[in-house]
Amino acid sequence: MPEGHTLHRLAKRHQKLFARRPVRVSSPQGRFADAAAVLDGRVLTRAEAHGKHLFHTFGRDEVVHVHLGLYGTFDEAELPVEPPRGQLRLRLEGDTHYADLRGPTACELLTRAEALAIRDRLGPDPLRRDFDPERVWTRISKSTSPLATLLMDQKVISGVGNVYRAELLFRHNLDPQTTGKALDRGTWDAMAADLVLLMKDGVRKGRIDTVRPEDDPRRKGFAARKDRHGGEVYVYRRAGMPCHLCGTEVRTATHQARNLFWCPTCQAS
DNA sequence: GGCTTATGCGCAG
């Protein structure tokens, strides 16, 4: 589940459900028990996301930093709480709802300064108000790395994961191996604007849909259908299946230890 | 029930 849209959606929910009130904090699994004891009953000041990172600020200087990694989940439910099942790293309890964190790569208590240091290492986030495509362009336009690499580099742009990468490149007819240097400015401007819309849509719906007949004239009449990840996409995890637009078999290759998907016809160099 | 895979990423070497 977790690309940037997931974390921003969680931040929004947690801000609404828990912020500005005392929160019960526990770690049934025990791995976050010491920190939970410190925070239990304290006021959650703010929940926010940057890229794929989630930050819960308690009081002024204590920040819980969460990164879901590949398979972490943060579920919510209405009170009353169920008895913890399985490995439950962190549970937050508010007045009406509670939230359970399982399997995160990171769940740690930091100072405000330490949390800021993490954010300083991240590139601009398309889902934040201060998103600055110009800063991203500065990095991309100077790079000899392929776009497939650059879009997944959280120092270049944060929040983009394997699905958004594949889908963005498809939507702009770009060969994933195109280098940053070779990209033209107009195409980047269009990609950046598109990415903001796609990711905001992801936050709203809680899933990634990139096939949008309403803004893609080529897709008029396309019969919507969900793929196995729950959304509707052009190429992600569709290896060997016909491209929705041209019918060519979607290809896949391992790129820097991650699966890359593209249509060799629509995305020819 | 077991095996594979995964929308991530830091680290060892």
Added chain:
DNA sequence: TGCGCCTAAGCCA
């Protein structure tokens, strides 16, 4: 480049 993290879902038998 490959491993480990530590979880759930999909697939097969």
